[in-house]
Amino acid sequence: MPELRLNLVTREWVIIATERAKRPEDFKAAVPERPVPPPYLAECPFCPGNEGKTTEERFRISEGDAWKIRVVANKYPAVATVGEKRWIPDGFRRTVTGVGLHEVIIESPAHNMNPALMELGHVNDLIGVYRKRFVEAHRDPRVEHVIIFRNHGEGAGTSLEHPHSQIIGVPVVPVQFRDRVQAAMHFFDNTGECLFCHILNKEKGYGVRVVLETAHFLTFIPYAALSPFHTWVFPKRHSAVFSDIRDEEAADLAMNLKTVLSKFYWGLDNPDYNLVIRSSRPEDVKNEYCHWYLSVVPRVTKAAGFELGSGMFINTGLPEESARFLRDAPIA
C-alpha cells in the first residue's frame, strides 16, 4: 500500500507511491544520453578568452595568470542592480521594485567540468566563493533574502552548458521561507529543540536513509523526500546561517557535496539536478530554531497537475532504497 509521509520541515505531504515504485536503477534509463561537452567552446561566453562577452566582473580566484573561478553580474538579471527599493501598495496589487543582486559564478575555465569531476580543492574554493558572495549580497540594504543555486542540465532549467552557479538577492522574504521559519519556531516552542538538529540526530541513529556521514556533515535522503534521490546535506553544528561556516566545516561540506554529486554522476548517468542552499541572513546567526542546509533534487521524474494543484508530491522511489543505492554508488 502507498504511504503518505509528512515533511516536518516543509510541512508538505509526499505520497510514496509503492504501487508505481521503480527500482533505483530504473531512474537511470529515464535520463537521455547526454553528449560529453568539449573542454573549450569558442562561442561560449564563459570560456577563457571570451571574458569580454560577460558583464562586470565582481570577484575572481586566480591560478597563476589565469582565473580559476569568476563571479560576474548576470547579463539578463532577474532583479536590477541599480535602483531604489519602493513598495507600491495599491489595493490588491502589491508591488515592489525589482532591485537586488543577480550574479553568475563561473565555476571553472573548463567547459566540460562540473563539481562531480572537480578536484576536491576546487569544490572547496567554490564553497568559499558562495560564502563570500552570500555575505556581500546581504550587505546591500535593499536585499532581504539570498538564494544560492545551481541548475545542472537543460531539464533543470539551465540554458548555458558551461558550469556555473547563481546567486540572487531579492528585496522581499519569500513566503516559502517565512512558512518554514514559522514551522521550525513552533517545533522549538513545543520541544525546546531545533527541528533540524532533532531530525539530524534521529537520522544518524536510524542510518537507513544516510548516504554519507563525516565529522561535520550528514548527507541523507529525507524521510518524506519529494522525489527519488532528493538529498539533504545538514551541518551537524547548529547554525542558522550558511556564511557562519568555519574553514574545517567548509572543507567537509566540499567533501559531502562532491561525493553526492559524483554518486549522481556515476551511479545515475549524470542526471539533471537543481541544488540550493537554504539559509537565514547573517543577522540571524543567533537564531535557535533555524538551521541552514543544502538540498539537491535530481530531475528524474516530472511534476504535473497534481503537484501544481495540491503542493503535494508523488515520489516513485522509496527513500530508503534511494539511500541504499547512493551509499553503494561509485564516486569515480
Place this chain on the structure above:
Amino acid sequence: MPELRLNLVTREWVIIATERAKRPEDFKAAVPERPVPPPYLAECPFCPGNEGKTTEERFRISEGDAWKIRVVANKYPAVATVGEKRWIPDGFRRTVTGVGLHEVIIESPAHNMNPALMELGHVNDLIGVYRKRFVEAHRDPRVEHVIIFRNHGEGAGTSLEHPHSQIIGVPVVPVQFRDRVQAAMHFFDNTGECLFCHILNKEKGYGVRVVLETAHFLTFIPYAALSPFHTWVFPKRHSAVFSDIRDEEAADLAMNLKTVLSKFYWGLDNPDYNLVIRSSRPEDVKNEYCHWYLSVVPRVTKAAGFELGSGMFINTGLPEESARFLRDAPIA
C-alpha cells in the same frame, strides 16, 4: 526595471522580469512541433475496443451504443482504493496510509481530441463528469481533499496521449490548501470581504488582464501570474465548492474553458499545460471566504533552482501583454 508582484491568493512573490521579457508571440517558438496524433491507435488502452485494457469502469456517458466519456480506476493509483486509513505518528516520522481514490476520466473516444477542439456540449458533459466524480470522491470518509486536474502534453507530465483528466482524493489536507485558506480568512477578517470576490470585481473594472467575461465567469491573467499565460477562471457567484455549480453556470464554465484552451491551441501552437480545479469540500459550501476556481498553467517556461529554493517564480511575460495576446488570439 523588473517588478515584484505579490499574489494575494498564494502569498507568493513573482518577479516580472522585464529585462528578460519576451513578446507573447515569442513563447510559441519555445514549443516544439507536436505531431498531430491519429484518431485511433490500436495499442492505446483508452481507445474504443480496448476497454478490457483498463481497470474497473466507474461511470460512463453513452451516445447510442458507444461511450462518449468513461471514468475508470487508475491502473497504477497514487493512493490505494482498498485499505484502512491510519495515522502512524512515530517521532518525527509522520505517516498516513496511502488510501483514497484515483480515477482517470477518458474524455473522448477519439485519440486526437482535446477540449480545445471538442464541441461545446462535449466540454459541458466533461464538466458534468468532473462534478459527479468530485461529489462521489468526497463521499469516501477516508478522503479529506480532492484534486481534479488535466496534464496536456509530455512536458506537462502526461505519459498517455489519449485525452484524459484525473481525479485524486487524498486522506490528508495539503499544507498548500491550508495556507491559502488561512490567507483568505485573514483577508475576510480584515475587510469583511471574500478575497476572490474582491479580486474578481477589481479585475473586471481594470479590464487590462481580462481574457473573457461571460454571464457567470471571468477569465483573466492574475496580476502576479507565475508564468506567461497562467490563467484563472473565476466563478462570479461566491461559492467555496466546485460541485455547488448550477447547470447554467456549468454551461458557461464550459464556454470559458473551451475558449481559453482554444486560444492556447491556435494562438500558442498547442502548448503543454496543466489544468487544475481548486475547491473546498462539499461540507464547506457555506464558507464565506473560500472561493473555488480553475487555473491553467501553460508549460512555456521552465522552473529551476531559484524557484525550488525560494518558492518565488520568474515570469518573463508581462501579464497585461499575455492577456492582450489571448484576447486577440483566434479560437478556431
